[in-house]
Amino acid sequence: MGGGGSDGDGYSDWAVLPCPPRLADVSLALVGKVGSGKSATANCILGDDAFESKDSYRAVTETCQKRSREFHDGCATRTVNVIDTPGLFDMDSTAEDVQKEIAKCMDMAKDGFDAMLMVFSAQSRFSCEDEKAIESIKLLFGNEVLDHMILVFTHGDVVGGESRWKKKLTDSAPAYLQDMVDLFADRVVLFDNNTSDMQQREYQLKNLFRAVDFVISRNHGRPFCNQMFTQIKEMHPVSISNKEIYDDYLKQISKMVEEKLNSTIARLETQLHEEQKERQAVENSLREEIHALKDSLKKAEEEANKSSSKCIIL
Ligand SMILES: Nc1nc2c(ncn2[C@@H]2O[C@H](COP(=O)(O)OP(=O)(O)O)[C@@H](O)[C@H]2O)c(=O)[nH]1
Ligand SMILES: [Mg+2]
Structure with missing residues (x-):
């Protein structure tokens, strides 16, 4: 059997056989x-x-x-x-x-x-x-x-x-x-x-x-x-039964490729869905943070208004 590590003598002696x-x-x-x-x-x-x-x-x-x-x-x-x-x-x-x-x-x-x-x-x-x-x-x-x-x-x-x-x-x-x-x-x-x-x-x-x-x-x-x-x-000549075997083989190969394609599509869809869910979660938490910030701002403004009216009375 051929193959394996190199014996280092190169390919220059390929013509070991007589070359008519x-x-x-x-x-x-x-x-x-x-x-x-x-x-x-x-x-x-x-x-x-x-x-x-x-x-x-x-x-x-x-x-x-x-x-x-x-x-x-x-x-x-x-x-x-x-x-x-x-x-x-x-x-x-x-x-x-x-x-x-x-x-x-x-x-x-x-x-x-x-x-x-x-x-x-x-x-x-x-x-x-x-x-x-x-x-x-x-x-x-x-x-x-x-x-x-x-x-x-x-x-x-x-x-x-x-x-x-x-x-x-x-x-x-x-x-x-x-x-x-x-x-x-x-x-x-x-x-x-x-x-x-x-x-x-x-x-x-x-x-x-x-x-x-x-x-x-x-x-x-x-x-x-x-x-x-x-x-x-x-x-x-390729007989009917042989042709059937061959066509059956081609069908199997097409099925295999289709299956691979479908599983890739399914994997990508799941990935997309997961990404959408993650994005939605990030958006929700940002929205909540903005809401909380707005609330604190509003409270701060109200506090400020209250203190300024107290100042005028004084
Ligand atoms: N690591 C490695 N990759 C290989 C070897 N032979 C082919 N490939 C890779 O296998 C893929 C398919 O090879 P290609 O020659 O196009 O296959 P073909 O469709 O049978 O012609 C390519 O990405 C090649 O780079 C090899 O001996 N070692
Ligand atoms: Mg090729």
């Missing part, structure tokens, strides 16, 4: 739920802020986008194409829309993608939605896509580094996730997208590309391509 020309360029597609850290990971790979990355319930990346970076090593240059996708499983859209978006992603990859990075946040509890996200990918792309898949867990900083995260996985991860991690043994990486430590960044990239190279050699250099996608679509 067809392996020189690499295309990676990032998929996962909104907020899992896809764009932040893509930016880490690209070494800049090419993709907008921020905390949001809604997909910030609204459509697939591709950016490239060249990695130079003494003997070779490797172009890495990175395709960032919207949260395919959170979009308020139908299964057909998602398929269209995936087709677009495949078009962008031209000759296909070498690895699909399935991104999760290591910070969040692995839920049945995450499980369904993987199942949906299998439905949409076919099981063959698993041969090209790498699991990327972001928020490595929040979980306190690799050894603590591994322990957490062994101690408390749901069976589905543990099975996935066992199955993908050499293709699981932990990423801290927030680190400014260059050695750590290079180490993470090195681990990622070790997994990418593993996937490439496992597939004999054959990327997951458009043709395969088209064949898979023809061979296994």
